[in-house]
Amino acid sequence: MKKILVTGGTGQIGGAIVRLSRDRGFIADAPQRLKFDLCNPQSISSLLANNDYSALINCAAYTSVDKAESEQELAFRINCEAPSVLAKETGRLGIPLIHVSTDYVFDGTKPGPYTENDDVNPLGIYGRSKAEGEAAVRHYNPKHAIVRTAWVVSAGEGNFLDTMLRLAKERDELNIVNDQQGCPSSAIDIASALLHIAANLDGRSGTWHFVNGGEATWHDLARYIFDRMATMGKRTPQLNAISSAEYPTLAKRPQNSRLCTAAFENDFAMTPRNWRLAVDDILSARLK
Numbered sequence: 001m002k003k004i005l006v007t008g009g010t011g012q013i014g015g016a017i018v019r020l021s022r023d024r025g026f027i028a029d030a031p032q033r034l035k036f037d038l039c040n041p042q043s044i045s046s047l048l049a050n051n052d053y054s055a056l057i058n059c060a061a062y063t064s065v066d067k068a069e070s071e072q073e074l075a076f077r078i079n080c081e082a083p084s085v086l087a088k089e090t091g092r093l094g095i096p097l098i099h100v101s102t103d104y105v106f107d108g109t110k111p112g113p114y115t116e117n118d119d120v121n122p123l124g125i126y127g128r129s130k131a132e133g134e135a136a137v138r139h140y141n142p143k144h145a146i147v148r149t150a151w152v153v154s155a156g157e158g159n160f161l162d163t164m165l166r167l168a169k170e171r172d173e174l175n176i177v178n179d180q181q182g183c184p185s186s187a188i189d190i191a192s193a194l195l196h197i198a199a200n201l202d203g204r205s206g207t208w209h210f211v212n213g214g215e216a217t218w219h220d221l222a223r224y225i226f227d228r229m230a231t232m233g234k235r236t237p238q239l240n241a242i243s244s245a246e247y248p249t250l251a252k253r254p255q256n257s258r259l260c261t262a263a264f265e266n267d268f269a270m271t272p273r274n275w276r277l278a279v280d281d282i283l284s285a286r287l288k
């Protein structure tokens with residue numbers, strides 16, 4: 001089995017990679033932050049030198065979108081400077097770097113789904129730090145795959161779906177934004193796509209979009225979750241649709257976060273399933 005190095009193994013996507021890797025023919029090493037801190041990325045060289053990795057999948061990131069507005073230096077250190085070091089070191093050793101990025105590199109003004117050829121124009125610090133991280137990866141390692149995804153949900157804590165499950169218990173009524181569009185995407189499905197890319201990159205490099213199929217607003221996603229919960233006899237709150245203007249956040253979100261997956265589907269012969277099926281699986285795991 002081929003060995004891969006995975007950063008962010010305690011996170012949603014990295015954790016899913018660790019869980020899936022054996023079934024997909026990989027042995028995943030996922031050092032915890034104590035052993036490999038992206039604030040000290042130079043230590044990657046000893047990790048890489050002492051092992052025979054077929055790829056590095058970088059899932060670790062500074063992901064607090066609102067906090068990034070006041071922690072700009074830290075966000076850039078983790079999302080831009082660290083990937084730049086990872087790219088230099090993997091590039092020097094000829095190891096492919098698979099780097100996870102985000103819909104937040106776009107400004108959301110495009111009427112349709114974003115393709116890999118669309119210009120980036122991030123609205124906030126998090127998006128800027130990720131866009132510059134992508135540029136560094138492209139610059140320093142010719143063997144790269146930058147994989148943008150969006151609206152990640154999982155059976156773990158701290159994502160939108162988890163928040164809805166918690167609030168369903170606590171609240172009688174909920175206001176959810178209905179004017180941002182995106183593609184809800186399961187961490188497991190993203191991990192599966194990343195491992196598929198690791199197995200089939202075959203010397204190619206580039207940027208690809210991977211999200212689950214279909215599209216939704218946050219309100220649509222909440223509606224779907226609560227409808228499914230109701231069929232399982234669970235308590236659900238009344239759901240109201242509001243605008244982004246009625247739910248101000250420190251960082252501005254793109255109105256349109258939809259990502260086109262045609263290039264990924266064509267290049268890797270894999271079709272993402274609809275987000276509703278992915279959400280069904282997570283709800284079954286959480287509510288059984």
Ligand SMILES: NC(=O)c1ccc[n+]([C@@H]2O[C@H](COP(=O)([O-])OP(=O)(O)OC[C@H]3O[C@@H](n4cnc5c(N)ncnc54)[C@H](OP(=O)(O)O)[C@@H]3O)[C@@H](O)[C@H]2O)c1
Binds near residue numbers: 033
């Ligand atoms: N979540 C989304 O909706 C979303 C949407 C689009 C793209 N993405 C991208 O997808 C990737 C993974 O996101 P996710 O949702 O899986 O992230 P997550 O659940 O927030 O996990 C982040 C991971 O990064 C690690 N990390 C943070 N700072 C670190 C540091 N200084 N040194 C080492 N590790 C550090 C965390 O480790 P600790 O456990 O030690 O904190 C954790 O394992 C990121 O590139 C993100 O930009 C996410």
